Amino acid sequence: MGEVAETACEHCGLAIAAGQAVAASLGGETFTFCCRGCAGAYRIITGAGLGEFYRRRTRPETGVPEGVFEAETGDGYLEKFVRPTANGAEISFLLEGIHCTSCIWLIEHLLARTRGVARAMLNYSSHRLRVSFDPDILPVRELAGVIRSIGYLPRPFSLDAAHSLHERTQRTLLIRFGTAAFLSMQLMGYSLALYAGYFRGMEDSSRTLMQLLSAAVTTPVVFFSGYPFLAGAWRSLQNRRPGMDLLISLGVLAAYCYSLMAVLLGREVYFYTAAMIITLLLLGRLLESSARHRAGAGIDRLLRLSPDMALKIAGGRETPVDCSSLLAGDLVLVRPGDRFPVDGVISRGTTEVDEAVLTGEARPVLKEAGGEVISGALNLTAAVKVRVARAAAESFVARVARLVEDAQNRKAPVQALADRLAAVFVPLVMLLAAGTITYWLFRGQDIGSALLIGVSVLVVACPCALGLATPTAVLVAGGSAAARGILFRGGDVLERSAGINTVAFDKTGTLTAGQPRVVAVEAVGGGEKELLELAARLESSSSHPLAAGILAEARARGIAPGAASAVRVIAGRGLILAAASRRIVGGSRDFLEESGIEIPPLPSTNNTEVHLAVDQTYRGRIILQDRLRDEALIAVRELGRAGLNTIMLTGDNRAAAGEIADRLGIAYIAGMDPQAKTAWVNKRISAGDRVMMVGDGINDGPALAAASVGCAMAGSTDFALDTAELVLTRPNLLKIVEALTLARRAMRIIRQNLFWAFAYNLLALPLAAAGKLAPIYAAGAMAASSVCVLLNSLRLSRVGKDHRRFEAGDD
């Protein structure tokens, strides 16, 4: 360690406070850091050969300006969220500003050392912090202060009913499964002894003991662990709609009751079959529900960021009220550092707003009176009064969240397929059992024996591999897809992807590289340079790809874009800069014409045009051309070969879109705004098509949500990534082809699984009907079909890399 110069931290880039510098020598060089955490992180990153990260990273993050943490909430506010417990109290926070696990480590350790804190647990995926503390030693306000002091925003939140319900059911399911698994393990030992006894002979007393032990451990499995199935069967009986649950319950109860009778009569027992069916089915459900729950975590987090409380201004006073009580037209005060509680329009004040979570626009956006704000956006600089546009439940974010929730709760149609199979199977099996009983009675058997044989038909007819057929295939396919940079958010997405017949692409940023270059500057009444400077000033605060192109050109010509602060963005259309001296408007031709600006007739080009006007006077246009993605042509061709319709939807003008479309050989519709895209998708879906939408921007969001499958690629806005159900983590269009191939394969495997599940049991049926079925055969058939289904699902994990093409025919 030596003299440390006044520098920025090598890892986090922040200024190093005097006397705080930590020096570390790595690979012969000495670096300085602001803290040991950063030094450690730097060492890990460079040690893993990822030093490139520091050269690559750009840091456009907004961050919350200093001082906003000081905005204290009223005294009683935090207390409302504290739940008293046996030894102290507990509170849940939703933390903002968490980026990595180091944050989690830091917060947990810091709180663990704070006096008065008993336990602090931060959930990695939901960013929820649960603290048990002693309110007498550490008031809740000070607790929040501790978290704030290290730069995280703690927002108290109470679990809403639906959420805590989900948590409870998940835990109950886990307990049911765990219990079933432990008891089945015990049962396995007794059953092995009984099977050995079946082949090698066994004393009657030993056998009875083993059977009684088996009965003892199976009973809780059937009635406690199996309760969801029994309840489902009861419901389906009441509705007179035989389903999977009924078939399962029938098999399990038959096996259980048969075995109880068999113990008394000194025959072979089926306890193991009954317990195993339930255990495997519960495992299937557990896998399914965890995969499904992971889906909407991003949106969920977003939704929970919008605060529960708002400061309502009524009668000249500010009163804290519940957000759900706000109505359209109410006036609320939003202080800096707070997130907007509702969608609304600023009625008084000017502030900068961070909408990164919603739009991907990393820079703060200036909002003046009349500017629209979206709930969940972060107010950065000044307190503003906001006129509520719609109730919290109707806000943009809430609507999107509802869409996601709906998607999560939709039952996978494959499950419906299994239910449909069961609907045919149940009556069939009942008939078969009845037929068997009649036959044996006719053959002169006593009624007891005939009943036993009939029940054994029921036992063997219930395929326990059925419960594994869908979840295992979904899990393996999901895992192997993730390894190749494809994320299916849930099994139903996999399944819907398999059925896609139309793929609609957004143009900019999806089919094209999204980095347009300026090809011509045509000024009207002024110099080219002047026009470019105007454009650069207007676009300097935008992260739109067109803006990047213009700024790059400006820099290349040696023009420094002046910083503009009062820019209003109209998504997908244009920008307005309303400075004190003049008003600059830039955007599409339509946008300018709508703003009442007269555009002289100009020769149309096949490229994207940005038109500019100052104070209603037309000043000229800048023409940009976008480069196609390298793999776009192959991807479109491959999709076409697989029998899919492809189409390009774009907001660009006809000529620019036409040129791109010609090069790709793809159909196109030009001049579409977000609503038009959504309407188009909806129309196609109601016409019976299954549409996949591929897009990247916020303007694609609604269409992504409306499509059968919304797809977004790495590099898209957070909003698109959150809305999309299929996410490609590498920006490569060929991944779409790969994803669809995989989805089709997965669906084929699921169908095969269902087939195998039933096939083995159908083979064992004649044995049962003939009265020759020993439990060992039933157990054998069950194990064989389960293993078969599992192995079949595992085949999905080794789809070769050369499997780019769709396999001909899909079953």
Added chain:
Amino acid sequence: MTDSIIILIILSIFLGTGAWLIFIWAVKKGEFDDVEGAKYRMLEDDPEASGGEDDDP
């Protein structure tokens, strides 16, 4: 049947019950609520365990 088998059976029941109770306790305590974070948590050093600032990797 020999006594040893009966003893073993009883022993296995006790062991199984013990494991089951631990499992139930863990679920109730919320140990399974965040299965994602655990794999990252292990990558972080304890503050006491971290070495001097100058040691080379």
